[in-house]
Amino acid sequence: MILFEDVTKFYPASEEPALHGVNLVIEPNEFVSIVGHSGAGKSTLLKLILAESAPDEGAVYFESKNIHDLPKRDLNILRRRMGTVFQDFRLLSTKTVYENIAFALEVAGVDNDTIESDVPYVLDLVDLKDKADAFPHELSGGQQQRVAIARAIVNQPDVLIADEPTGNLDPINTYEIVQILKKINELGTTVILTTHNKGVVEHIGGRVVTMDSGKIIRDDKSGKYIL
């Protein structure tokens, strides 16, 4: 469903490519963990899927469409089929928990009745029903990340992209987040996760893609965290 075809990406500040001839296929309903040192190219890989930046060579496909050739309108629609979770949560600070989650539905033009039934449902799923009217700064890191996950999954995306979602969390919160991600995957959503955390990868026990210096150096179907 997602296909990287010989993708190379340079950043202006560095001579070494951030990604170097990457080929990768991600199938529907997979749970893929991408591991590697800082600067290995994990985040760049995710940014290319989201079309936050464009590749210098090669192409990235979502189903049959080249993501970076899509007109703006179609890109917006494609992004509504992908949920995103970041290490730094990236919630909308002037919106309440409820509004943050509703926002993902509102941008897709979903009607109010659906929003009023779907948002409480996902809030329940991430166990934050009593925090609906709180603002992000009133929550702990683990709670904020659960709001971010709720926002990412509320419009039932095909793919959930999680960029080091546990990077800022303590072990207990990390465990909870991983449990939620596994549950989402079991419900039929493809999950792409980058992480530094050995425990997380081994707990998930799914496919592991290991990156180093912009290249994929290992791709195990039910891999372990080896660096």
Added chain:
Amino acid sequence: MLVGLKRVFKYGFLGFLRNGFVSLATVLVMTIALFMIASSMYADAALKSVLNTLKSQVDINIYFTPETDEKDILSLKKSLESLSEVEEVRYLSREEVLSSFKERHKDDALTLQSLEEFGDNPFGATVAVKAKDPSQYESIAEFINSKMETLNKDKKIIDKINFTDSRKAIDTLNSIIQVSKKMALSLIAFLIMVAVLIVFNTIRLAVYTNKEEISVMKLVGASDWYVQGPFVVEGAIDGAVSAALTLAILYPLSVYLSEPSRNFLVSFDTLEYLQSNFLNIALVIFVVGILLGVVSSYLSVRKYLDV
């Protein structure tokens, strides 16, 4: 679309309320800017009215000899009135000149006594000519001069014309009017430009603090207008609130300055100006305020949409 529009307005209002401190700062800066624009409207009106008063005080006086036939004077008056440059011609008969002279010197016994010595009325009639524009006195004076030559051929009818005396004053006034108009215009243009830039910069900074959020909205799949909309609505609210605040300051200030302005400028009264031009001023202030907020927000957000 309609649902989207409703949400854009809702979040615009919420944004204005929730970013309380940023909104307050923006509104204050905008109020100062709009106040500057309102002040320049006042200044422009005051300058115009003062210049008009000065203009209306300039005229050409034609003094006739006492022996002149009233018929000749009235025919000259008529031909002067037919000139397109002439605003008004005022005729004072010999008797009127005498009585106004007496009135002016009623406390001066010596002068009145020497007037008695004449027995008869020693004054000739006068005609005062007012031009539509001070720059036109030159051509009117030329016309009178040529008339004078023909009229004075048989016997002296016109005693003197005071245009040459006041000519210097008229020239000076003319150049003062031109220069002050230009200066006022460029000062107003400059002030408005400064005000616009300050407002634009303030809103740009307010939007800059939301840079991250704009990129998150885009990554969640929001379209450009859905991201921009609430900011534009917020900008419009900033503008409208600032405009209301400006008018609220303008009224008591105009009341307070009413008397000083009348004392100092004679023909201009701040309160009277506000009362007779209130709709105009309110319209300008509101339109400028809202437009400024909307355009600044639109341009500021656009910069961060490319995600």
